[in-house]
Amino acid sequence: MSDNLLGVVPVVDHDDKLHEECGVAAIYGHPEASKLAYLSLYALQHRGQESAGISSSDGTQIYTKKAMGHVADIFTNDVIKALPGPLAIGHTRYSTSGDTVERNAQPFSVHCNKGRISVAHNGNITNASELRKSLEARGSIFQASSDTEVILHLVAHSREKTMAAALRDALLQLEGAFSLVFLAEDCIIVARDPRGFRPLAMGKLEISGGKPAYVFASETCAFDLINAVYLGDVQPGEMVIVGPEGVTRERYAPEKPHSQCVFEHVYFARPDSFVFGRQVQDSRDLMGRLLARETPAPADIVVPVPDSGNSAALGYAAESGLPYRLALIRNHYVGRTFIEPSQAIRDFGVKLKLNPVRSLLEGQSVVLIDDSIVRGTTSRKIVRMVRNAGAREVHLRISCPPTVSPCFYGVDTPNKSELIAANSSIEEIRRFVEADSLAFLSLGALQHAVADTHGKYCYACYTGDYPTDLVSIEQLIRAGKKSGG
DSSP states (O other), X not given: OOHHXXXXXXXXXXXXXXXXXXXXXXXXSOTTHHHHHHHHHHHTGGGOOSEEEEEEXXXXXXXXXXXXXXXHHHOOHHHHHTSOSSEEEEEEEOOSSSOSSGGGOSOEEEEETTEEEEEEEEXXXXXXXXXXXXXXXXXXXXXXXXXXXXXXXXXXXXXXXXXXXXXXXXXXXXXXXXXXXXXXXXXXXXXEOTTOOSOOEEEEEOOTTSOOEEEEESSTHHXXXXXXXXXXXXXXXXXXXXXXXXXXXXXXXOOOOOOEETHIIIIIXXXXXEETTEEHHHHHHHHHHHHHHHSOOOOSEEEEOTTTTHHHHHHHHHHHOOOBOOOEEEOTTOOSEEEOOSSOOTTHHHHHHEEEOHHHHTTOEEEEEESOOSSSHHHHHHHHHHHHTTOSEEEEEESSOOOOSOOSSSEEOOOGGGOHHHHSOHHHHHHHHTOSEEEEOOHHHHHHHTTOSSOOEEOHHHHOOOSSOOOSHHHHHHTTOSTTO
């Protein structure tokens, strides 16, 4: 019997949350590299729950396993044993480009004129469609619709003789956002785009009686799990090669003005991670404190929308002096699908993930803290839930500015026509979500919260000011710069 006949439907939460494309990890020089890659991906699971994959190398052969689903479900002991060698890269995915199918799961592995290679990346290549058309005209055959596969074809077509030179040649043709991990038979190569949109941290792991292992990951929380020491970030426009000769760091492209994604600190990253060299918890706590200073509310308690609102709510409560209450309980065990009851239940999807603690909410005026509003539909359901649990008033506070423009650098945002803040005033949004009051953090406060004193972050989703040229009609339409946007 099919899932549809059983009433099994996907857990989809596109309403109000922005999603990041993925998390990446790489290990060099450890006898259990695939195990460390697995643990790193486990720590990065929050960055993507759609698919996961690991490629390893024993020096002569590259082995790859990838599948749809969660990291722990895919990589059993038997699977890990089939990924031997001291080198490995890993990837966990939430799609922002390409279909949600297994052929788009990463890493992508091929055997070409440069040898056996495997690649995974985090971000979004804005000129991928143009590059793909050019490669197809030269005879390339693509197996997937993900923009990551373009990188492999560029490497294979390069006239450069060495793997590092061919990858450098490929990187110089890419536009947009990418933090990339690349596996050859005897080395790991990692790189970030010249503007540094997406994070990539570097660490070291001491091995008893041997040379240290080097590790790379989207977030430092992966290092904490495997006891690696955080050395710093791969720099924008930098390529790091780790191989038999040791570690080589080089700038493959001229430095450009940095455009680090501010939403890493607002929502994507775990609060226990260092991202772009800054503790995420510190940023979110300060977002909450500044939100309380800018937009105080006549309330009794502060309640976060878990989990992404927790840190900002702590800051808001500390600054305002109001009690912090975990009055919404999140179910952390919602899988990829659930069996929906045949009888319609209003707001079923939200109820599956969140449930109110009525004794904490009854008769209270509540400041409800969340990280963002995109379409507004989920926010309205949560406000209704809190009010139906007995809250006297619901004052919604958002720890970032209104999202008014889509992102093209690895964030899954809808067209501008679907972004409620792009088409409605704050008062209109307040009425739509049915809150007693609504306020957002100002752009200046957000810049202060992430200590952006030199303009190194990208705020395009809040301003519509994109740091790179848009290169396709589809992107122009999404940005609202052509009819239909």
